[in-house]
Amino acid sequence: MALQESAALLAKLKDAYSKNDLKTCSSVLDQLKVKLIQFPSLPPVNQPSPTAQQELTLTREALEHACCVSIKQQDEAAMERAFVQLKVFYEDTRSKLPPSPQETTLQGLNLLRLLVQNRVAEFHTELELITPETQALPEVAHVLQMERWLMEGAYNKVLASSQSGTATDLHAQLMSQLATTVRDEIASCCEKAYTQLKLADAQRMMMFDNEKAILAYAAEHNWPVQGGRIFFQVEGKAGKVEGPPPLALINNALMYAKELERIV
């Protein structure tokens, strides 16, 4: 009974999703999730039931759609929740179900989400779960390449690939968010690495569309602009040669005294 109802709801969800009707999607999803709870065979209960396989497949598919919908809604928290639920299916039901065709795509998207949120530690923890074979597949390999570029600092490549219109619109959604993060990174690098920079060059480096945008960005970061050039590192030069901070030294000395007292 519950199975048929949820199958109907899933069909409705798919329909709405293909029409890009996000509002309907989320309302259908809410109903569907309530129905899914009633399945006995889902983890963590894992009770055997005659329709276990259909139930599991159906739930997995529903959660996959939930992930995609939340990406389209730009709701990262919802995406995280959906993926955590989904991960259980990918890991623990591997022996019971045929693998989902969406699996690698979603794994790639999840990794990309972690990159966007700059959660590198979790990114690597997730990566440990992905076999080298899967890592070589384009959906995941693309994200890995991204991460490497980010780490070594080849930001221009990240920006270029985010603007070149990659595979799916889901990727594009996340990539555009990544671009914002990357721009801030480039800005902070420029601040430290250059003393001055031509406006046109800065605009090209940070991939702004016009000069106005870069001027606004410079104003936001309090960079002085003079004669078509941005000047960095104005402050902080004066007190460059400074000795060890006295307060820290006093604290250290007090700590030594206390510890020694305890020993003697």
Place this chain on the structure above:
Amino acid sequence: MVAEKMDTDKQADGPAPETEAKAGQARQMSPLEALFGLVNVLETSVKLKETKMGRVMRICASTRSQLSPETLRAFFSTVLADDVESKGFLTAHAEQASAGQVAAMDTSEASSSGKAESQKPTNTPEVEIMCFMLLLMNLLDNKKAQQAKEVSIKALQRLSTLNRRTLDTIAARIYFYYAWSHEQTGQLADVRSTLLALHRTTTLRHDSIGQETLLNLLLRNYLHYGLYDQAEKFRSKAQKEDVFRSHQQYCRYLYYLGRIRAIQLEYSEARDCLQQASRKAPTSALGFRVTADKWLTLVRLLLGEVPERAEFAVPGLSQPLQPYYEVTQAVRRGNLDAFAQVAAKYDAVFRADATRNLVTRLHQNVLRTGLKRISMAYSRISLADVAAKLALPSVEDTECIVAKAIRDGGVDAVLDHDTGAMASKETQDVYVSSEPAEAFHARVAFCLDLHNEAIKAMRYEVCCSRMRASRRRQ
């Protein structure tokens, strides 16, 4: 992963002289006689309510290599009373194990049969569980993992009906063999819930040795499947004492913790843990040290340190660490091509060691060291030359990469976009900065910490002091 199995039998602190003499005696005795001696020692410790069983474990270790299934069968049938329910099970399994081998009853064994008759059968549960342990030890030494698995399951069933503190040390061993036999048969995932339940029980019973062993077994179980997230959650939530009771378990714990931290990119903590694990490991546990050193090398490289050549030249370590040595050389030279070659050449090795992802992460360190060398050597160099030297595809990339290196503090230089050049800053006198003070502080803090740790570690067993008191009275 056989190499990783640390030999838990060896006590790091070395046996006291008197026990050493005893062990020497045991070596001349036939295995069967040694086992009978073991039973006596065990029963005395049980009577004295001694929970540590150090001597029992040492005797087990010294007779381990001489045991044969045939001896064990004879031993079980003599020493276990008829009302011990698992007697039949144990002898049957010992027989099954010996079936494949040529039953070589040596002469010393025949001569000791006279003594066998004088040995009284017993029904002490400790002896029974120890019999399980001996059998498991023997089966696993002879690579009969499948049979060992069955025996260990039966042993756990028997253990679940007992609740005696004198059993804890032996029970912890049984847990270890239980997990180990399942790992060898590739069914590690199945035992996870059992281990978790056991961990709960041991925690409730304040059985610290069992708790430590199970904590490590579970961590190993999680890491085997790459479940670093779960491992970290379990580790941080699980109850554990400040000071581990078993030195070996502490080494293992440090190793697993180091691995988790390395994956989470907390390299300095990972380095500290792995370094301690490698240093604290007993000299006989070569396999463990090799594995820990592999991880340690990579973590240190990721931190920007370069291990000394001498560290790879230690006998016994140099051969298994060869791939890591080559990686180190590639990183030190900052040569991207050489690094890619090494990574490809030893891909299978890194995959087996589960360090492949760490090696991939080293890519940027190679770049960084290369860049550092260039900035040290040239006061001003054009970006195109930098790109050529580092074999980078384009000047734009190089500019971004150098900019990031400057921001992260790896390179001390300034970029000039108009001329497309990188100008190194004058190296300033380090003694003007706070760097020496920081280095001094780090050393002092380390020494003080070491002292405090040493004081904390001076923990005396309750029973030891009681025994000493009773001896004084006599």
